[in-house]
Amino acid sequence: xxxxxxxxxxxxxxxxxxxxxxxxxxxxxxxxxxxxxxxxxxxxxxxxxxxxxxxxxxxxxxxxxxxxxxxxxxxxxxxxxxxxxxxxxxxxxxxxxxxxxxxxxxxxxxxxxxxxxxxxxxxxxxxxxxxxxxxxxxxxxxxxxxxxxxxxxxxxxxxxxxxxxxxxxxxxxxxxxxxxxxxxxxxxxxxxxxxxxxxxxxxxxxxxxxxxxxxxxxxxxxxxxxxxxxxxxxxxxxxxxxxxxxxxxxxxxxxxxxxxxxxxxxxxxxxxxxxxxxxxxxxxxxxxxxxxxxxxxxxxxxxxxxxxxxxxxxxxxxxxxxxxxxxxxxxxxxxxxxxxxxxxxxxxxxxxxxxx
Amino acid sequence: xxxxxxxxxxxxxxxxxxxxxxxxxxxxxxxxxxxxxxxxxxxxxxxxxxxxxxxxxxxxxxxxxxxxxxxxxxxxxxxxxxxxxxxxxxxxxxxxxxxxxxxxxxxxxxxxxxxxxxxxxxxxxxxxxxxxxxxxxxxxxxxxxxxxxxxxxxxxxxxxxxxxxxxxxxxxxxxxxxxxxxxxxxxxxxxxxxxxxxxxxxxxxxxxxxxxxxxxxxxxxxxxxxxxxxxxxxxxxxxxxxxxxxxxxxxxxxxx
Numbered sequence: 001x002x003x004x005x006x007x008x009x010x011x012x013x014x015x016x017x018x019x020x021x022x023x024x025x026x027x028x029x030x031x032x033x034x035x036x037x038x039x040x041x042x043x044x045x046x047x048x049x050x051x052x053x054x055x056x057x058x059x060x061x062x063x064x065x066x067x068x069x070x071x072x073x074x075x076x077x078x079x080x081x082x083x084x085x086x087x088x089x090x091x092x093x094x095x096x097x098x099x100x101x102x103x104x105x106x107x108x109x110x111x112x113x114x115x116x117x118x119x120x121x122x123x124x125x126x127x128x129x130x131x132x133x134x135x136x137x138x139x140x141x142x143x144x145x146x147x148x149x150x151x152x153x154x155x156x157x158x159x160x161x162x163x164x165x166x167x168x169x170x171x172x173x174x175x176x177x178x179x180x181x182x183x184x185x186x187x188x189x190x191x192x193x194x195x196x197x198x199x200x201x202x203x204x205x206x207x208x209x210x211x212x213x214x215x216x217x218x219x220x221x222x223x224x225x226x227x228x229x230x231x232x233x234x235x236x237x238x239x240x241x242x243x244x245x246x247x248x249x250x251x252x253x254x255x256x257x258x259x260x261x262x263x264x265x266x267x268x269x270x271x272x273x274x275x276x277x278x279x280x281x282x283x284x285x286x287x288x289x290x291x292x293x294x295x296x297x298x299x300x301x302x303x304x305x306x307x308x309x310x311x312x313x314x315x316x317x318x319x320x321x322x323x324x325x326x327x328x329x330x331x332x333x334x335x336x337x338x339x340x341x342x343x344x345x346x347x348x349x350x351x352x353x354x355x356x
Numbered sequence: 357x358x359x360x361x362x363x364x365x366x367x368x369x370x371x372x373x374x375x376x377x378x379x380x381x382x383x384x385x386x387x388x389x390x391x392x393x394x395x396x397x398x399x400x401x402x403x404x405x406x407x408x409x410x411x412x413x414x415x416x417x418x419x420x421x422x423x424x425x426x427x428x429x430x431x432x433x434x435x436x437x438x439x440x441x442x443x444x445x446x447x448x449x450x451x452x453x454x455x456x457x458x459x460x461x462x463x464x465x466x467x468x469x470x471x472x473x474x475x476x477x478x479x480x481x482x483x484x485x486x487x488x489x490x491x492x493x494x495x496x497x498x499x500x501x502x503x504x505x506x507x508x509x510x511x512x513x514x515x516x517x518x519x520x521x522x523x524x525x526x527x528x529x530x531x532x533x534x535x536x537x538x539x540x541x542x543x544x545x546x547x548x549x550x551x552x553x554x555x556x557x558x559x560x561x562x563x564x565x566x567x568x569x570x571x572x573x574x575x576x577x578x579x580x581x582x583x584x585x586x587x588x589x590x591x592x593x594x595x596x597x598x599x600x601x602x603x604x605x606x607x608x609x610x611x612x
Contacts (some may be wrong), residue, residue, distance in 0.1 A: 050444045054437065057469035062434040062468075066441025067408070070450075071427050074441065197426040197442060199450050201405025209420060210428040216421055245445060320504045 003182040009147045009339035010175040012180055013103055014039035016151030017075060019184050022101070023049035024074040026063035028056055028082060031115040033105035038075045043052040050286060057082035058125075061089030061102070068098040068208045071196025073155050080121050081112060083129075090164055091130030094227070099158035099165075100150065106170040106257075108308075114339035117171025117256060117311040120308035126315070135231045137165040137238060138285040140256040142180035148309055149185060157185040161234055168285060170307070172258035174340070209324030213260065240283035241292055244270065251356045252296060254316050255305040256282050261341065263305045266348035277352055285312070293319035302326045305348055306335075327355055355356035360475055371395035373404055380418050384578035384585025388414055389542045390484065390551075392421050394455075397555045398425070403535075407451045408442055410435040412460040414491040416484060419455055433465025436472035439479045449465045451562055453480040459489045462498040462522050473533040480558045480569045483524055486577035487596065494580030498522045499566045501599055506580075525572040529606035535567030537606040541574040543592040547602065555606065567611045574600055582607070 007015065013036050025040035037053075044051040050067075054060040060076040067074035078086065083104045093100050106121050108114030125138050137157050139150045142238070147169060154165040195208055209216075214223040242260075244254055245267055255263040260281040271275040280296070282289050293302075297320045304313040308331045317326050329351045334341030370376060374396040381387045397442035398404050404425060411420045413432040420427045430438040435454035436547040443452045461469055461483050472479060488506050489493050489495040499521055503512040513521075540551035551573065558569035574596045578588035 016420070024441075026441065050447070052440065052475070054445060059437040059440075059468060061470065062430065062437035063441035064443075065430065065434075066428070066438035066443075067445040068441075069438075070408075070442045070445030072445045074445065088431055089434070098430075197428060198446065199406040199408055199426055200424075205405075207424050212429055212431065213417070216417075216490050298471075310608050331458060 010035035012144045012147035016148040020152045020155040022073040026052045026060045029083045030079045033079045037272045057085035061086040071193045075101040079105045087130035094134030096212040097162040101154045103167045105174045116339040122311035142260045145180040152185045159190045161345045235287040241289035242281040244279040246278035253279045259305045266345040290319040297323040371466035410454045411458045413455045414457045416455045429601045436469045455482045458497045458499040473531045476533045482544040483572040486575040490577045490580045535561040536569040538604045540574040
C-alpha cells in the first residue's frame with residue numbers, strides 16, 4: 001500500500017532520514033530550518049534514536065564527525081549563517097573521509113542577511129567553503145518529495161564514497177507543503193564499515209585510528225591521490241540533472257531548487273505562447289552537469305535564474321565554453337524590495353522575451 | 357618478597373597498551389610519562405576493549421600513535437564535541453576520553469568543553485597544562501604563569517596586557533555536571549602514584565555514569581620553555597605547583 005502524507009520540505013528531510021535508517025541527529029536552532037531540528041527532537045527519542053542540541057554549529061558538525069567515525073548514519077541541518085560556522089568541521093570530515101549528511105536550508109546573505117529564503121550559498125557549497133580544496137556532493141531538491149528522497153540518496157552516496165553529502169534546500173522548499181509518497185529507495189549494497197571506532201573488543205581486538213591529518217596516517221602525496229581519485233570518480237559517476245523541453249529549444253533556462261520550479265512554470269507559459277524555451281535543472285550542483293549543458297550550446301542562449309547574486313552562472317559559462325551567450329536573472333528581479341520578495345514566472349518570461 | 361615470587365612480579369616495564377615506538381617528544385617532556393600512565397590505568401582497569409580516545413591538535417596529536425586503543429584526532433579545541441558524537445553513536449556504552457592541551461582546551465575550545473559538561477555528558481577529559489603552546493614554539497597560553505617569557509610575551513606575561521593564568525580544574529569543578537576534578541603532576545614518584553589514583557577515579561565516574569570527569573596534569577615542556585629537562589622538572593615544583601595547587605577539587609557520588 002502506498003503511504004502518502006502532506007508535509008513540508010523541512011519535515012520531509014526528517015522522514016527521509018528515518019527511512020534512511022539514520023538515528024543520530026545533532027543540531028542548533030536557526031531560521032528557516034527550525035522545523036527540521038524540531039522534527040528530530042520530537043521523533044528520534046520515540047524510536048530509540050539520539051537527538052542532541054549543541055551549543056553551536058561548530059559543535060554540531062564535530063558531533064557528526066564523531067558519530068560518523070563510530071560507524072553510524074549521522075546528520076545535522078542548518079541555514080546559511082550556521083553553515084559558514086561548520087566549514088572547519090567539514091574540511092576535517094573531508095580529510096578523515098567520514099560519511100556525513102548535512103542539510104543547508106539557504107537564507108539571505110551575506111552576513112546575518114535575512115531569515116527568509118534566498119539562493120546565495122552556491123559557491124560556498126560547490127567550491128569548498130573550508131580550506132584545502134575538498135569536494136562535497138551537493139544535492140539540490142526542488143520539491144518536498146525530493147527532500148524526502150534525497151536524504152536517502154545522500155546517506156547512500158556518503159557511505160559509498162566515504163564523503164560528506166550536502167542537501168541544499170532554501171526557505172521556499174523548506175516551508176512549502178506538498179503530498180509525498182513515503183517509500184524506501186533501493187540502492188546497491190554498501191561496503192562494511194570495518195574502519196569504524198567501536199572499541200577493540202567489538203572487532204576482534206583490532207585497533208583503528210581515524211585522522212583528519214595526513215601527518216601520521218599516510219604520506220602527503222598518497223593522501224592527495226586518494227582524495228583526487230575519489231573526486232574524479234564521483235565526477236564521472238554521479239552527475240544528476242533534469243532536462244525539461246530542451247530538445248527543440250533555442251533558449252535554455254538553468255536553475256536549481258525553488259528557482260527551478262519557478263523556471264519550469266515559466267517554460268510552460270512561454271511554450272503556450274509559442275516560444276521554444278527549455279530548462280536544465282542541475283540536481284547535483286557538485287558534480288555539476290557541465291557536459292549536458294555543453295551538448296546543448298549550439299545556436300542557443302542561456303539564462304541562469306538564481307535567487308541571489310551571480311554564482312552558478314560561473315559554472316554555466318564554464319560549461320558553454322564561450323560558445324553561447326549566458327545571461328543572469330537574480331535577486332534584483334524579485335517582486336518586493338523586502339526579504340519576502342520572490343522571482344515570479346512572469347518576470348522570468350519578461351526577461352526571456354527581452355533576450356530571445 | 358617471598359622466594360617463589362622472585363622473577364615473577366613485574367616491577368618495571370612498558371605498559372601493554374603503549375606501543376613500542378620511538379619517542380617522538382622532546383627530551384624531558386612529560387607527555388611520554390603521562391601517556392604511559394593513561395595506558396597503565398586503562399590496562400589495570402580492564403577497560404581497553406570499550407575505550408575510545410579523542411585527541412586534539414598539537415602534541416596531544418602525537419599521543420594517538422602510542423595507544424593500542426581505538427583513537428581519533430579532531431580539530432583544534434573540538435574534541436569534547438567529537439567525544440559526544442562517539443559516546444551517543446553507541447548509545448552511551450563506550451568509555452570515551454579526550455586528551456587536550458592548554459591552548460586547545462582553555463583557549464580555542466573553552467566553549468566546547470563547558471557545554472559538553474553542561475549537557476551532562478559522561479566523558480573523561482585529560483587536560484595537559486604546560487603553560488604555553490608547545491607545538492608551535494612556545495607562545496602565550498591562557499595558563500602561562502605571570503612573568504613567564506613566551507615568544508608572544510617576550511618580556512614576560514604582564515596581566516595588564518595579557519591577563520591571568522586560568523585554573524581549569526577549579527573552574528570546571530564549579531559546573532554542576534562535573535563528577536570529578538583533580539590536578540596532578542608527574543614530577544615525583546609520589547605525585548605519579550597520586551595521579552594514577554586520580555585518573556582511575558575519573559574513569560570510574562564515567563563508568564558509573566555519575567558525570568563528567570577532568571584530570572589536569574602539570575606537564576613540563578623543556579623544549580619551548582628553553583630549559584633543560586632537569587630545570588623544567590624544577591620549574592614544575594617551584595613555579596607551577598605554587599600557582600596551580602595539586603589535589604581534588606570535586607569528587608561526588610551522585611549529581612542527580
